Structures are given as structure tokens and as C-alpha cells.
Amino acid sequence: MAEHASVGIMFWILAIVVVVSGFLVVSLRNIFHCALFLMLCLTAVAGIFITLDAEFLAVAQVLIYVGAVSVLMIFAIMLTRDLADKQIPQTNKHAMLAFLGCTAFVLGIILVLSGTDMWRWAKTPLPVENVMTIGKLLMTKYVLPFEVISILLVAAMIGAIVLARKEKA
Amino acid sequence: MDFQLPEYNLQLMLPEIVLFVWALVVLSFDLATKRKSGSAVGYLAMAGVLITGIVLAFTGHGQGFGQMFVADSMAVFFKMIFLCAAFMAIGSSFGITKDKIVNHRGEFLGLMLFSTVGMMFLASSNELLSLYVGLELTTIPLFALAAFFKDDKLSVEAGIKYLVVGAFSSALLLYGISFLYGLSGSTDLLLMRLNLAASALMDYPKVAMVFVLATITILAGLGFKLALPPFHQWAPDVYQGAPTPVTAFLSVASKAAGLVAFAKIMVIGLFAYYDPFVAPIDWGMLVGIMAGSAMIVGNVLAVRQTNMKRMLAYSSIAHAGYIMVGMLAMNELGLASVGFYMFAYMFANMGIFAVVALIEERTGSAEIPDYGGFSKSSPFLAVSMTIMLLSLTGIPPLAGFFGKFYVFAAAIRQAGSDPVHQWMYWLVGVGLLTSVVALYYYANVIRTMYFGAQTDVPRIEFTAPALTVILIGVIGTVVFGLMPNVVVEFASQIPISDMIILP
CATH class of the missing domain: 1.20.120.1200 (NADH-ubiquinone/plastoquinone oxidoreductase chain 6, subunit NuoJ)
Known part of the structure; x- marks a missing residue:
């Protein structure tokens, strides 16, 4: 292309x-x-x-x-x-x-x-199965940052909820 | 489809896993006790940090996840600093978790532990992707923590400022990293370094141009994280507005995390800046200018502050400058001096912030003139604060003195070893001169506490955890001042020579 x-x-x-x-x-x-x-x-x-x-x-x-x-x-x-x-x-x-x-x-x-x-x-040249290669790499070589991102999301979610929550008087 | 699974070596990651699980336990404990746990949740979090420290001490060195996760001396050393700082920050937060944030104790402590987990991953990262994710996990909980007093305008302002600056600096850093990846085709730090050297040999001017661009954007991104001038303006506002234990944690742990990121990207990942053959840009001079202006700006502006937290913010900018001097001296003493400085700075700064937090809870003020007559009502706290302030100033025989001593010694040795590094003498000179300025504003706090106009300072009651933190701060400051070689020997195991010389 x-x-x-x-x-x-x-x-x-x-x-x-x-x-x-x-x-x-x-x-x-x-x-x-x-x-x-x-x-x-x-x-x-x-x-x-x-x-x-x-x-x-x-x-x-x-x-x-x-x-x-x-x-x-x-x-x-x-x-x-x-x-x-x-x-x-x-x-x-x-x-x-x-x-x-x-x-x-x-x-x-x-x-x-x-x-x-x-x-x-x-x-x-690009690999033919582009998406598959990305998926494979995420699950093998880059599995560590991939997993740490989920901790990051948990932390971000907790922070956002705490800040957005309405406090009881 | 075949999967080549890397060798995990999960046991190396045990400290991180323990702390992460413990953060979840802290969160659920607070919920399970219907938020009436009082200070129990705080003790639980402190116990978690302690246990993680013990686990860390018994975890060996090695590599896991292919080569994505490294547990070496440098990682273990900085992880100890992060855990100590987290322990002391949690210990000094008992006052605010008692009355001010009763509905979110678990979240407050949990986010702090999450941030510590991020720092630990950062310290163990061996390639740019996990380094960046670790850095984000470090800072994102801190955005929320800075804005934790939702009714306090200053705290919310601190949170928003930190968020915007943090996002902007991450974007700059990532942009620079993407250039480096483009040139080298690898995110692995050592491989990146080899590939960069190889392509620099092939076509020097073309590589050098992109390299300059990448270095400048990365330095700007890390400069924001470390609050080095000209990227320091956010620090005083954020430090003043954030809850005091969070400020303490920001000024020590997140600064140490920024240093680790700097050491990994600039020192391990790029060429040694002074190598005349392969280094396309002398980034040492750039960082030297940043460090020099940090020492000048931080110390000079700290003189004018009347708010203790703002003053400590400016002084932390100055301390980052001193630390960068040690970082620039890439000899055997260099990284060891950085490690020791960070260690000494942690004890003194965390201890001072613990006292500031106690006073702020009691009187609601962090203004320095309000400390007048403080020595009469609370002599123990005044003495502790005096010792730690003197350590930050660099008065012998306290730990802070040896921190400065090693940093300057490393810089002088580097300056003497090679005429290219003559400019480091100037840096040391600036450092010595500005230390005198530092004496003025630190001594001003001591003078106010002992001889200041008597305000009706009430006697400050302190809780057991706060007392523990202050004692750790004072004892650490004194003991490591009397025998600094213990830490320096540990820190000098950091294999700097492996890192600088091409493997």
C-alpha cells in the first residue's frame, strides 16, 4: 500500500x-x-x-x-x-x-x-500477519510491561473514583 | 503458531508481588471494617512495607522475563530507598488519616503502595517499554494523592498542576524514546546502545542530528520529573498544596525514581557522554548547566520563602542539582555518591516532613514564623528538626555532609582525569558557594524555633508511628554520618564499570 x-x-x-x-x-x-x-x-x-x-x-x-x-x-x-x-x-x-x-x-x-x-x-518489509505478531509479542517478550499496565489501570481507577466521589457530609 | 515463552524467574519479582498484593489487602481491609479501622489500616500498610523489605533482602540477583526484569545491586539499593521512603511517608500520615480523610484511608495508603510498586518495577526495568510503564505507575497514583484534600483549593490545584506537568513530561520523554527506538530498532537498553554506536559509525552526521533531538526531548522530560531548571516551576505549588506526607514522598521517592530513570536511559542506554569517538552530543554539558542552575535557583529562591513546604520544595530542587553533579561524574565514585546522597537526603527530608506534618496538624500552619517558640513547647521535636536541617545543609559529621563530600569528590576526580571535564570544577565551585546560601535559610528555621518571637505554640502531641519516623530520620542521619562507608560500600557494588564500558 x-x-x-x-x-x-x-x-x-x-x-x-x-x-x-x-x-x-x-x-x-x-x-x-x-x-x-x-x-x-x-x-x-x-x-x-x-x-x-x-x-x-x-x-x-x-x-x-x-x-x-x-x-x-x-x-x-x-x-x-x-x-x-x-x-x-x-x-x-x-x-x-x-x-x-x-x-x-x-x-x-x-x-x-x-x-x-x-x-x-x-x-x-512488514510481517504479513501484523496483528498476530503484535499479539504474540505482547504475550511473550513484552508480557511484563503488559501485566504491569493492568496494575497501573487499577491504581488509576482507584484514584479517579476517590477524586470523583461525592463525600457524605 | 509457536510461542517462545521467556524464562520467568518469578521469584526475583517476589518483593513487587508481595507489595502489590498487600496494597490490595490494605484496600479491602479498609472496606471490610466499614472504614472504621482507625489507625489499624496504617499499621497494616507499614507492616506490608516492612515485610516487602525483608523479602527484598532475601531475594537474589538475576534476570527474569527474558531480560526484561533485572534484579542487580543498583535495583536492590534503590528499591530499599523507595521502601524506606514509603515506610516513613505512611508513618507520618497517621495524623491526616485520623481526622482528615476518614472515608478514604485505605485508598490513600493503597495508592501510595501502588506508586512504590511502580518505582520498584522501574528500578528493575532493563528496557524502555517497562521503564516507561513503571514510571507511569509511579506518577499516576501520585496525581490522585496530591489532590487528596478535595475541599482544599491548594491541594486540588496541586493535583491538577502535577497531572498536567506529569502528562506533558511523559509525552516529551516518550517522544524522545521513540526517536531512539527508530534509530536503534530495539527497546533493550544495552542493545540500543550497541545499535546506536553501530549506526553512528555508519553515517555520523545523520545519526547525530536525530540523537541531539532525542537527547533534548528526553532531558526535558526527565528534567520535569526531577524538577531541574528550567523545568522546575511546578514543584513549589505542588509541594505546598499536596498533603504533607505526600509532599514528603514526592520529594524523596519520586525524585529517586526520576534519578533511576535518568541513570537507565542516559547512562546505560546512551553513550557515555564524553566518549569523543561515538558520542554525537556532549549531553554532559547540558545536564551540567541544568544541575548548576538547579543549585543556584533552588538555593537562592528558598531564601525568600516563608512557607516551610515551599522552602523545602526549593531546597529539593537544589538537592536534585547536587545529585546530578554526582551523576555526571561517571567514575567508580559517581553512582555510589548519588546513592549515598539520596540515602542521606531521604532520612533528613522524610524526618523533617514528619515534624512539619505534626505541627501542621496541631496548628494548621506550615508558615516558618509560626514556629517561633516551638523549642520551648516541644523540645524533642525541635532538636530532631535541627539535626536533620543541619544534615541537609551539609554540616559534618552528619550524613548530609558526606553526601555532598562524595558527590563533589567524584566530580573533582572526573574533572582532574580528563581535560574535557574541566567545566566540572565550575560545577563544584557553584555547589560549594550555594551550600553557604543553604546554610542561611536552614539556619533561619532553627533560629525561629529557638529564638523566634514567642507565639502561643501548643505542645505537639505525637503518635507512635510519627515518633518512629522521626527517630529513624535522626538515627539514620547521625549513624550514617558517623560511618558513611557502610552505605557507600553497598552502593559502590553498583556495577558502574559494566554499564559505562560497552559489554
Whole structure:
């Protein structure tokens, strides 16, 4: 897939969608609109994963970030009183400074990454059963971090519940 | 489909497993007693940490899960520091679990134990993926712990700030790590190092550019975690707002965890920075600037603080700077001095925070002027605090003095061994000068306690666990000051030479 010319065009369309919607997420004043654009941004990232032949990542991206995380966010916004139609400025007096800093950082990254082709696996063909390989690795070589993540999720859940719970008077 | 299962060697992981199960026991005990367990749940958590420490002492060295999990001297040493810090943090939290967080005692202690488990996994990780997961398991419970006083605006602010900074710094770190993976094609630290060296030999300028980018993003990410300038602004607000035992835990254990992550990625995973042939970037100079500015910024800004917790936050920034000086001296003394400094810093800092927590519970204030006349009402606490403050200052013969001594000695030896490292003399000079500034603000607290204007300080009652913590702090400070070689010998088993020289 990666050799096809249309993939290049697809990438640029998706990249523009990602950047524009990402910028809107951090600049719009209505938090509900921000959440919707976040969904768009994350979906476009999933599209970029597809152009890179990483179907598993694309599916996981849609399932987890678009499906679960963003929907939860929208729920939280809608269930919080007076939040969905409030106008909240997202910038303070440092906005310009931050913008310049980030632009410089991005230009630096572009400069560096466009000047190198030393990526180790870039020229190796992908395994045919991509998803199966990932699953196998997660269950064998990387089983330890995989299991530790479940402890992490337990801890995060407990922390979130404690903070969100309403206390009895 | 064939599965190549790695050799697990689960017994090496026994301490982590014990502590994790114990955290679950603590959580369920609090629920089973219908949240009326009082201080019993606290004693249960302390017992768990103790038992884990004993298990750790009898667990051998080796590798498990292929090579994902390593139990070597460095891991065991830092795990001991984490467990000690957790023990002392839990011991000084009996006051707040008694009255302030009656509904969530189990969760408070359980989250602290989870965070400790994360640190232990981090210390044993041998490759970037488990290192990152360990680091996240360390910090995510701490976000919740910092915001644990939900009605207190400062505490909630601390939690949110820590969350945002923590997430941002993790993202930076991960971004840098992804470049390193891209270049080397491996997440295993030693393999990564070999592959990086190999590709640097093939096409030096192309590799060097990406390497610089990766180093800068990783240093920024770790700089946030360690609160090294210019990434330190979050620390005072978070330290002031978080519950005092959590602040203590943050300032010692999570700092030590950041150090371990630094040592693993920068020292083991990347080239020794001064190797003129293969090192594409002299990151030593960058870290040196960060360490130097940490010592200056931390110590100078600490002078102006009137809140004890804020002052200790700035002083912890300065201490991170001193520790990084030892980290930069990559000789036999280097990592050992880092280990010893961390050890001495832990005793003194955890002890001081235990006293601060006691005073805060009684008077509701952590302002230094409110400590006036404190020595008359509670002479024992005042003496203990004085000893530990003097240790942080670096007054001989207390442990803190030898911490600074070893760190500077390691740096001077490194500076003398190679003209490339001349700049380390400057670092030592900055360290010595700023230590004098530190004397001023630490002594100011002592002066207030003994000669300050009399406020009506009530007599501070202390519980047995708090007393234990303070005694551990004082005894550790004094004993390891009198015989520092015990720890240094243990710490110098850390196989630094294996790590620096290519295997």
C-alpha cells in the first residue's frame, strides 16, 4: 500500500485535518466543540496509521481514543451543569510565547527528521500477519510491561473514583 | 503458531508481588471494617512495607522475563530507598488519616503502595517499554494523592498542576524514546546502545542530528520529573498544596525514581557522554548547566520563602542539582555518591516532613514564623528538626555532609582525569558557594524555633508511628554520618564499570 501515489495524497489530506482540528481543540472557546474536534483529530490520526500499514494501531486508535475516551469526555461535559454552552477563553498572556516556542520546536523537528534516513527497520518489509505478531509479542517478550499496565489501570481507577466521589457530609 | 515463552524467574519479582498484593489487602481491609479501622489500616500498610523489605533482602540477583526484569545491586539499593521512603511517608500520615480523610484511608495508603510498586518495577526495568510503564505507575497514583484534600483549593490545584506537568513530561520523554527506538530498532537498553554506536559509525552526521533531538526531548522530560531548571516551576505549588506526607514522598521517592530513570536511559542506554569517538552530543554539558542552575535557583529562591513546604520544595530542587553533579561524574565514585546522597537526603527530608506534618496538624500552619517558640513547647521535636536541617545543609559529621563530600569528590576526580571535564570544577565551585546560601535559610528555621518571637505554640502531641519516623530520620542521619562507608560500600557494588564500558 505504501508505494501507491494516492497514499501520499491521502497522507497530506489527513495531516491537514489533524493539524487544523488540533489547533481548533486548543483555541475554540466552547469546550463541547473542542471535544468534537478532538474526535475528528484522533480519527484522522487513525487514518494516518492506515497509510502506514499499521492497521492494528488504527483500529485501537478508533476504539480507544475516538470510541471510549472522547465519548466519555463528551458525557462528562454534558453531565456537568452549565458547561456545554459556556464560553471559556483558552489562552492567557503567554499564548504568543508558547506559540512561538512550539513553532520553533516543530521547525527543528522537521529540519532534523527530513535530513535523515537512518531508521533501522524502515527498509525491512512488514510481517504479513501484523496483528498476530503484535499479539504474540505482547504475550511473550513484552508480557511484563503488559501485566504491569493492568496494575497501573487499577491504581488509576482507584484514584479517579476517590477524586470523583461525592463525600457524605 | 509457536510461542517462545521467556524464562520467568518469578521469584526475583517476589518483593513487587508481595507489595502489590498487600496494597490490595490494605484496600479491602479498609472496606471490610466499614472504614472504621482507625489507625489499624496504617499499621497494616507499614507492616506490608516492612515485610516487602525483608523479602527484598532475601531475594537474589538475576534476570527474569527474558531480560526484561533485572534484579542487580543498583535495583536492590534503590528499591530499599523507595521502601524506606514509603515506610516513613505512611508513618507520618497517621495524623491526616485520623481526622482528615476518614472515608478514604485505605485508598490513600493503597495508592501510595501502588506508586512504590511502580518505582520498584522501574528500578528493575532493563528496557524502555517497562521503564516507561513503571514510571507511569509511579506518577499516576501520585496525581490522585496530591489532590487528596478535595475541599482544599491548594491541594486540588496541586493535583491538577502535577497531572498536567506529569502528562506533558511523559509525552516529551516518550517522544524522545521513540526517536531512539527508530534509530536503534530495539527497546533493550544495552542493545540500543550497541545499535546506536553501530549506526553512528555508519553515517555520523545523520545519526547525530536525530540523537541531539532525542537527547533534548528526553532531558526535558526527565528534567520535569526531577524538577531541574528550567523545568522546575511546578514543584513549589505542588509541594505546598499536596498533603504533607505526600509532599514528603514526592520529594524523596519520586525524585529517586526520576534519578533511576535518568541513570537507565542516559547512562546505560546512551553513550557515555564524553566518549569523543561515538558520542554525537556532549549531553554532559547540558545536564551540567541544568544541575548548576538547579543549585543556584533552588538555593537562592528558598531564601525568600516563608512557607516551610515551599522552602523545602526549593531546597529539593537544589538537592536534585547536587545529585546530578554526582551523576555526571561517571567514575567508580559517581553512582555510589548519588546513592549515598539520596540515602542521606531521604532520612533528613522524610524526618523533617514528619515534624512539619505534626505541627501542621496541631496548628494548621506550615508558615516558618509560626514556629517561633516551638523549642520551648516541644523540645524533642525541635532538636530532631535541627539535626536533620543541619544534615541537609551539609554540616559534618552528619550524613548530609558526606553526601555532598562524595558527590563533589567524584566530580573533582572526573574533572582532574580528563581535560574535557574541566567545566566540572565550575560545577563544584557553584555547589560549594550555594551550600553557604543553604546554610542561611536552614539556619533561619532553627533560629525561629529557638529564638523566634514567642507565639502561643501548643505542645505537639505525637503518635507512635510519627515518633518512629522521626527517630529513624535522626538515627539514620547521625549513624550514617558517623560511618558513611557502610552505605557507600553497598552502593559502590553498583556495577558502574559494566554499564559505562560497552559489554
